[in-house]
Amino acid sequence: MxxxxxxxxxxxxxxxxxxxxxxxxxxxxxxxxxxxxxxxxxxxxxxxxxxxxxxxxxxxESREEIFLRLAEEGWQEWAQALRLRLDTEASVTPFGLAAVLADSLSERPLFCDLLAHAPLSLERGVSADVVRAFKLSALAAARDIAGSITSAFPDLGPGAARDLVTTSMALAQSLWQIAHPPPTLAALYEEDDRLAHAGTEFGPALTRLLHACVLGLTAAQTGVSPTAVAHVPPG
Missing domain, CATH: 1.10.10.60 (Homeodomain-like)
Structure with missing residues (x-):
């Protein structure tokens, strides 16, 4: 050197x-x-x-490329972790599937943070070649996750499983930012009871919303009412 x-x-x-x-x-x-x-x-x-x-x-190329590389790693790690987790589940219920997805994201705080920044800023600060490579890698991981979901929970077909992956990603990136505010906002939520609802707990909130999503997608797929689909109640 x-x-x-x-x-x-x-x-x-x-x-x-x-x-x-x-x-x-x-x-x-x-x-x-x-x-x-x-x-x-x-x-x-x-x-x-x-x-x-x-x-x-x-x-x-830039700071943005560095973080896109970390986001790419996050997608691959998430796909692998979900495949291993779902493969070991003997019988997956709608709530169980939602909990697995939420837990796997809760265990990856940096990935959740990166999910929000990738479309807003990171993808806009790199060349076309870099963003193309990132998106192709992320899409491949999302397909793998959808395949794992369908294998573990056949009531969701490929299209519905892809929608669930998209919903999981969208909810995680927004809820993570809400649940982890900067110090000024955290102090404001603590001081003003009227704003206390803003300090949501990431894992429980994500599980509830994903459970509702799985019920809705399954009902749309099977024609069965969401109430009948809910084999195991949340909580």
Missing amino acids: ETSQQGFRRARSPERKQQRADGLLDAARQLAHAGGVRTVTLTEIANTAGVHVSAVRRYF
Whole structure:
């Protein structure tokens, strides 16, 4: 490696370059876990990884590409975790399916945070090639998740399972932001009882809403009333 005037060592071999790229991803992951994706700057990522900020673009186009890479990892990990979880379930009820989906997302706070930022800002700060690669990877993971859902709960066909994945993603990205407000809003919710409803609990709220979604999709698919579909009541 070569050392710059600022004291940062430039990676030369493919192995060292990959290590440096992995280090930047790890730094972004660490910082986002601590303070949320919105607060993390490219300079902070570079400093945490021990890379001069001007050298980051040897590995990634931008801060946005770094976080899209982490979002891609999140999609793949979510798909794998759901497949393993649903494969071990002997009999899946509508509420059980909703709980599995909600629990798997609750266990992935960074992924939930990234789900909100990806369409709003991350995808808009990268080249067409980068966003294409991300979207193709995310779509493949979503198809895998829909397949796992259909295998575990045959009352939902492929189309309904895809709708459930889309709903899970949309609810998770919005509810996560609501349930994890910045300090100013958190203090406001604490002080004003009229706003207490805004401080929703992520996991329980997501489970309730996904349960309703599974009941509705199943009723539409089978022609059976949602009440009859609900084999196991929530709670």
